[in-house]
Amino acid sequence: MRHLYLHIPFCAGKCFYCGFYSVERGPADRIDYAALLCREYDGLAPRLGRPRLETIYTGGGTPGLLGAPGFRRLAGELRARGLLEGIAEWTVELNPASSGEDLLAELRAVGVNRISLGAQSFDAATLARLGRWHDADDIARAVARVRQAGFDHVGLDLIAGLPGVTDALWRETLARAVDTGSEHLSVYGLGVEPGTALHAQVAGGQQLPDADAQLDALALAEQLLTAQGFERYEISNYARPGRACRHNLAVWRGADYLGLGPAAASRIGRRRWTNRPDLDAWLAAVRQGEPPPRASEDLWTDEEDAVERLVFALRLNGGIDPADLARRVPALAGRARDWEARLARLASRGITERPPGAASHWRLTARGREVADAVIADLL
Template sequence: MPSLYVHVPFCVKKCNYCAFYSEPLQRSKVEGYLTSLNREADLRQQKVQEGMSTLFIGGGTPTALNEEELDTLLSIINSNFKFKDSAEKTMEANPGTLTTEKLQTLRKQGINRVSLGVQSLNDDLLRQIGRIHRSEEVKDAVRLIREAGFKNLNLDLMFGLPGQNLADWRDTLEETLRIRPEHISVYGLMVEEGTPIALNKELIANLPDDDTQAELYHLTREILGKAGYQHYEISNYALPGYECQHNLGYWRRMEYLGIGPGAVSCLKNRRFKNFEDIFLYEKMLSKWELPVDSKENEFLSKREQMVELLILGLRLKDGINLPQFKNEYGADLFELYPAVLERYLKAGVLRIEDGSLLLKPEYWFVANGVLQEFV
């Protein structure tokens, strides 16, 4: 049973670090987007009659839509796709874009998890990275979310920001713990080519060095771990029972369907992506044609599938179950990468425990350097 991702490409203002596809919010564009999304959902649902395991609505900023638009968006999803009764259904939100009425609409339409884009609780750092909210608005948003009855809240945080130091980051983490969300995602800043932050020499010169970034990462593990959060994936922490089921599906290489401009799907080992262009997206769907970019359409070979599972699985605390891997692919992982695995096992970077291959947590901060050897 695949998961469903819905891309809402509108933002009030694009953040200085963001490389995801988005468009400036214009009410006239939203109407055309929703009409086209309904058509795509109608075409796609015919291929996923078994239903969807989870829902994640991201962007962009989905909650930049008004109450009526959100209601239409969720009606499109619910009328075209079936979900199991206990399905996790997440919507991304930004502080400053939430109201009681919007949250009531989300609840009425079955959303049961909110992922709030906070990034920092330091107002100076928020200004530097182009966020439209300030720390006080985070607290207001959390109050509204809780008053609306949501019992599953994620906060997105970001470390490695220009000028950020250990004291700033500790303050953000401690303030986050006072909020006590069920889930916390913690990402290191990625400076993407062409983004405003990448073009700002002053900000680039003020980025924390590698040693400081490592200290920020390990401080996160220490503080959140002591507070009862389980570090179940390189960038994710959860109170027991609140791990993000949608993202676990990605890391375990489960199938997923993406709809909306720029959305990516992987079904029956074919990965394809919709056009990152709302005009082309709407033009194709006006003719009832699927808006897939032919340049972003590939079939994954068996070896590519195995490599992908290896790279994604080692991000998880539970690692890769070796008997399951062999049963799934008819291949022994140690026959595929004998030299690399032996070297990292001897060095204590990897270990085998209860039949699973694990990347030791103390090496998670440098995981990309390890994982790229399997590409």
């Protein structure tokens, strides 16, 4: 296990579209949480041996709400367990509204070397409709502060296909995102998650752009960003050459990862589990030295494990080699031949192709990326 995810489940409010687990708590509670997060690791440590981590990804929620004292405490706990030794990439997600100079200086000091900023849009009216706490200029100012603090790897998240965003506004958002000089841009399609304010608005008659309009927005992003020198290395992710997110790449390539905190998911060997999204239940358990309650926990067969680890790499530009499946689990040779035949059939419809220089691999074409979930579900 070389990849660690830390979930920070705090937000200052709820963005209208957001289905992630987060709650509102005061500063003292947030620092307490930072101090306790590694206790969940302690319960698992005997089974993990002595992991040599390569990457840490700190997401949320709004990790910036831990503040400089919270990150100092969190880093101290990680260091005390040897989990910061040899780390190649430590990402922290920040909101433009919670990325002050003190926090950034502390993040640099403890070894964070990659910042991912939730921008979502550069249009003021759109940001207000989303219930964000920042405006477009705050994003540019946040990137400037991050650079000033000495970070040379910055990413922005954007949402495509938002209501009220014209073609011209979307072009402007993409251009302003590129102008920030960020090395990494993530472009997600808008989803309507149950339980969100957006879900209620849609149920009340709010119109959203249709699927074609969303695909057009995603296609425009590909066209404009690749023209600017970004590589679309994963369906939703673009990076300057050599600046992909190592943590997420490892997960898509099928590596083990451990997630700590309420709602965090883990894949270790054939085990998969997701913690229950309940901060109080999580706190009560770790204070007792107990495992936190799980929303799901499964022990997969060798076959299920091998299939899942391989198939999601189809989201990556490098694609997959069906023969890998047979190499990992010889009993799956028949399944590998079936994948080969299916992917070849999809190639005749313009959905898959051989990547240049990789005659045994298949990857999705631009058209195939639009139906990636359906292709992966078919292979699964």
